[in-house]
Amino acid sequence: MDVNGSAAIISGGASGLGEATARELARAGATVVVADLNEERGKAVADEIGGVFARTDVSDDEQVQAAVDAAVATGKPLRVVVNSAGIGWAERTVNREGKPHSPASYRKVIEVNLIGTFNLMRIAAAAIAKTEPADADGQRGVVINTASVAALEGQIGQLAYSASKGGIVGMTVPAARDLSAIGVRVNTICPGIIDTPIYGFSANADEFKAKLVAPVVFPKRMGQAGEFAHLVRALIENDYMNAEVVRFDGGIRFQPK
Ligand SMILES: NC(=O)c1ccc[n+]([C@@H]2O[C@H](COP(=O)([O-])OP(=O)(O)OC[C@H]3O[C@@H](n4cnc5c(N)ncnc54)[C@H](O)[C@@H]3O)[C@@H](O)[C@H]2O)c1
16 A cells, blocks of 8 residues: 555654654655654654654543544545554563562553554544545555564563563454454564664663674664664555564564573
């Protein structure tokens, strides 16, 4: 599907993978709604790419509805949904002091990463359903979700994060089946170690990133956000990619830690 002349909504579009995707899709001719909690960065990105910023907490149904309304209000048919908002979390099931994992932090990660993805996917798809088909196949749009290789091989302390991302992987096939009725494809990307602000900018962050990169097979480096955006665009543009979970990780297979 060609995104030129369409509206696209990108959660987490103010930073990292979402920001790179927002820029890529704008370059391809889409009008992008940057839906993010970060007002300052979100507005700056939206302004630079001729898009629209919608302050959105993806775990809040009403705010997600408002962001989708903003996409519809662009006057361009909404055809692309990219779920990239997400938070990391590290906590063991039982920590070294024998204390069990906090249920509040577990719920928070599930709410942002998993329910947030579900929210934008369902609410945006309802809006996409109201558009005219874009081609002879009856296609109306594409959803790209962002999980993680931690969905498949979570490391020590990734219980909550892996559960949230595993849920996104699990939703991929049923969502693609449900949304086939309205001509929408659904694919999920599982990134490995991609260089974004999610790791922070301290000296510790550099040390942490170097450790993470060690098991990458090739090329022996972190992935770049622009490479992720390129994959998103390829999955959108290739009409036969559907219900797929794609690893994007330089061949990494996580060890326990
Ligand atoms: N960078 C990696 O190595 C990597 C690897 C695997 C998966 N991922 C996933 O990719 C996605 C993007 O990560 P990133 O590396 O670009 O991180 P990032 O921190 O650079 O960007 C995440 C964005 O999401 C926004 N956000 C957070 N909570 C939100 C909420 N409740 N509502 C709306 N927006 C919210 C943040 O404001 C931020 O702009 C995340 O889901 C992350 O889990 C990243």
